[in-house]
Amino acid sequence: MPAAESAAQPARSFGPLVTPAELAAVDARVLDIRGEAYGKGHIPGAVDAPYKLFRGPSENPGRLVTPEQIEATLQNLGVDETRPVVVVHQGSDQDDFGAAARVYWTLKSAGLTDIAILNGGMNAWAAAGLPIDTAPVTPEPTLFEVRWTDRWLATEAEIAGLAEGAGDALLLDARPPAFFEGRQSHAAAPLPGTVPGARNVPHTEWFASGTTAIAPATTAADVAARLGIEPAREVVTFCNTGHWAATEWFALSELAGLPDVKLYPESMVGYAQSGHRLENTPGLVANLLRQLRGS
Template structure:
């Protein structure tokens, strides 16, 4: 299913006339913001930063916001995040613009995951450059090769759990002990148990989950996300009742961050949470799963992943 998305100005998502950018900022708008305001631009591309970046941007590789190889979606400890933010020169009263490569729609998940992490850490003025560096260059805007050394700051952050779902919480939803809509942001092959992440113990999905692939929020062959126009239709397609809790998940909380961003920040749907560890963490927990292949197929999947 592809969601028809439009009407960005009506929602005020990237209204160029606004004093501060919204959750999404287009290249031309960011150029104006850079000229008139003092945002911190976080370039999360890693090594690509040295090849050319938006002038004044600080290098903040995506890996700083991710867990270990065996559980990439795992939350970074609060004290470590605080140190990272301080070394990047972040301040609560300055806007932050997150810039990814923008070469694929999957890449957007990195920016959305960083956005979610910063928001959960207490930062309120956050934006993502829609289409990333690729869109910036396509708009004819220049890059710089001059590295930026940020001025360290001092912060005291506290993680806000309002947008986070843990494994125990998800398991209680699966057991029917609490109500929530579970949204699987992965491509259909993962949802159907035909594919699995290399770090996952088992293929499959959460029982009762709806499939809304992260790519649904992008026009065909586009790497810039589209704004959510018909929120009511989106909620209806997922069976989201008024005020009902929603949990977005995928393999490692990457694609799920795109669904979370679209539902929460673009669609304005309240009470949307991200399950950061997602199926890699859940599949190792021993809890019930759905769409799990039969024994023979499961063994074949394990063999394919190990070779």
């Protein structure tokens, strides 16, 4: 597999969203990331590609899977550059979209260009009355070679530097306000709170109220403008484990078309586990947890 690279990617000719009708009309490699739900009914021809294949361990779910692992996974799933790739999630709620966005981000970082997400997921496909199959699909393995790029990746060191005032990137915390304000935390995070200097823009901003389909490109651009997110400024999104933040990255980078948007995959779980200074961490809670940890 070639070494990681940071060169500009080829122009995209497909996606980033498709409707059920559009997907039905194209010969695409469909990756169904829903896990157990795949066996209960899936899009004809779709392959079983559980979300966990693209995630880290339970103690740090946002951790990057190595390019070598991604390459082996994509080869086994029958992915190559001869067919577009479409990611299918359930579409059960607005949180669910983050799984598809995280897989999309991984595919794009791996060098694929003709990629898309089925907007509304499997629920939208079923609502459109399109055919559903229950027979598992075994794809022919490919020789796809990952060309990994860090162009859309923010590292822990970069986040720590931004927290200390180095750089001008806009840090966006994509979590619900309770997490940002330190009133709630992920089970794998040792402390509640957020990265110092971050701004809270919940991932739900990118959906119309009561819908599970993400807003179209023009709406995403309008939302970014309303929120005062300047197109020319570097933006870094994070959440608890790089799930909700992937939605925000997708909305800003792929829909609104901002040129310099990055995702911090490990997000607050990884950042807090590394012992960095946090903001919005209640003093009493922090002191108690430090005592329990013996520090």
